[in-house]
Amino acid sequence: MKIGIFALQGAFLEHRIALEKLGAETVEIRRRTHFSDGLDGIVLPGGESTVQGKLLREEGLFDPVRAAIAGGLPVFGTCAGLILLADRLSNDRNVYFGTLPVTVKRNAYGRQLGSFRTDLTVKGIGNYPAVFIRAPYIEEVGQGAEALAEVAGKAVAVRKDSQLATAFHPELTDDLRIHAYFLDMVRDA
16 A cells, blocks of 8 residues: 655654554655646645645646545545645635545644644544644534544544544644554555
8 A cells, every 4th residue: 555645744753653563555745747647645734724835836737736636536534734724714815636524624723832732532533632733623523524533622633435534633643543544544545
């Protein structure tokens, strides 16, 4: 199984380590030539969504990636990756890929000082140690999408078909279960 990890900006190395521990082959995607038809799934890591959106466009990746996701290529987005996938941002006029029917609030928990760790229950996984860094949350889960976890009544993990997204950073823990969940999604696709 070959997973492409976008390495334009953000916490991509940690995703690579987690996926390789689970036996996946990984490739870092920095340029259009790195994005190939041979990928079984992709990861959109945390970081800064505005910068990532700009770099995706500058590198000629934006349209092919959006088309691949819309065509069913499994994708896992964390934090900024959730923002890139969302079809609506409540506090930002930008929409990036717009393939996931959710309304997301950027920096919902505040700035860097508002970062935190908490244990939450993830549907299909159980208790999970979640790390939130300048995190968004999901204000509204749209048709066909399913909330998988909540914090204080706000969705922080969601799945729709072959798209998985979290407001938190599973790559920053030693718990590999969410990455394993994603790899199971890839196998099922």
